[in-house]
Amino acid sequence: MKIVKEALAGTVESSDLLVKIAPASDLTVIINSEVIKQFGDQIRSVVDETLSALAVTDGLLIIEDKGALDCVIRARVQSAVLRAAQAEEINWETLR
Template sequence: MKIIQPAFAGTLESSDLQVRIAPNPEGAIDIALDSSVQKQFGSAIEQLVRDVLSNMGVESALLEIEDKGALDCVIKARVQAAVMRAAETKQMEWRALS
């Protein structure tokens, strides 16, 4: 999926996260993560986000993520919603993440 416009999904409430996504003119995935559990889970959160982006076919995007302790299922859902909004699509090919 091609990211064509800025978009966001999520809130800054406890146990949630906010994902802001925009096109990246440099053609890469760039993730800026600010998490209340960054020391314990920062690398796992970033890897999960990269897995979701890969499964959705996103090859280029700028992401700013503010995490307030969200579970993996919430992280996946918020990233998917932000990508779909940024790509202006309403359909998604559902695949299970390993």
């Protein structure tokens, strides 16, 4: 998917995260988290898997995590990407 505009998904409430996405020439993911030392690798893994499933190859993602579970991370990243790509047709099989 091609990122064509800026978009947001999520909140900065406890157990949630805020995903900010914007167009860029390459793929850059910045993760800020209260639990980065304990779960940083897992958060990065879920984000990378989700972006790969959606075929995102470029864009700037800034993630402000407040202890979100994997399913929440996946849902917020998917929502932000779909909004930023202005997706009109969604391949539901790539989302889980």
